[in-house]
Amino acid sequence: MKVLNLMESVVSEVLDVQMNHLQMNCTCEQCKNDVLAIALNALPTRYVSSTRGQTIQRAKLMDEQTLADVLREISKAAAIVSNKPSHT
Amino acid sequence: MKVLNLMESVVSEVLDVQMNHLQMNCTCEQCKNDVLAIALNALPTRYVSSTRGQTIQRAKLMDEQTLADVLREISKAAAIVSNKPSHT
Numbered sequence: 813m814k815v816l817n818l819m820e821s822v823v824s825e826v827l828d829v830q831m832n833h834l835q836m837n838c839t840c841e842q843c844k845n846d847v848l849a850i851a852l853n854a855l856p857t858r859y860v861s862s863t864r865g866q867t868i869q870r871a872k873l874m875d876e877q878t879l880a881d882v883l884r885e886i887s888k889a890a891a892i893v894s895n896k897p898s899h900t
Numbered sequence: 901m902k903v904l905n906l907m908e909s910v911v912s913e914v915l916d917v918q919m920n921h922l923q924m925n926c927t928c929e930q931c932k933n934d935v936l937a938i939a940l941n942a943l944p945t946r947y948v949s950s951t952r953g954q955t956i957q958r959a960k961l962m963d964e965q966t967l968a969d970v971l972r973e974i975s976k977a978a979a980i981v982s983n984k985p986s987h988t
Contacts, residue, residue, distance in 0.1 A: 814912075815937045817905060817945075824902075845949035849903045852947045857905075859940045861933035862986065898950065 818858040818866065819882075822873050823851050826882050834890040843893050850889035855881060906946040906958050907970075911939050914970050922978040931981050938977035943969060 827848060831839060836847075858873055860866050915936060919927060924935075946961055948954050 849947040849949035853945050857941050859937040861937035
């Protein structure tokens with residue numbers, strides 16, 4: 813393990829759960845990854861450099877405010893990607 | 901490829917180049933990863949979701965201001981880790 817941004821797995825999981833509610837025109841893997849990248853670029857990072865701190869840090873990330881922020885950024889990113897997908 | 905934060909490779913490369921100038925008490929892999937994580941948590945993300953945009957985005961990251969920011973955050977992180985290493 814070099815370093816890991818815990819926010820990646822949190823956003824990825826929320827995206828999987830919310831996918832059907834986002835009403836995206838296309839739900840292919842590329843569109844999902846585009847939403848993930850756009851949302852992650854709008855959210856704070858939470859890098860860890862050891863597995864030791866990982867579980868505690870991850871639990872901290874699952875608080876209401878963070879999840880609300882993640883959902884907001886995923887919804888905004890989904891609208892952007894739906895409106896202008898990166899593939900033709 | 902799911903998503904990739906280009907800032908990770910930029911910070912990692914600058915850290916490798918600067919390692920000997922940072923005068924850290926310990927330069928083990930854990931201390932290097934700790935510096936990387938602390939610096940990345942203080943820098944903006946640059947996630948990409950396809951290899952297509954990766955080269956262009958990465959070139960944009962190598963501008964003077966970004967490299968100056970990276971060097972500043974690496975120096976601050978090195979001082980924190982040197983002062984209080986996460987291993988005994």
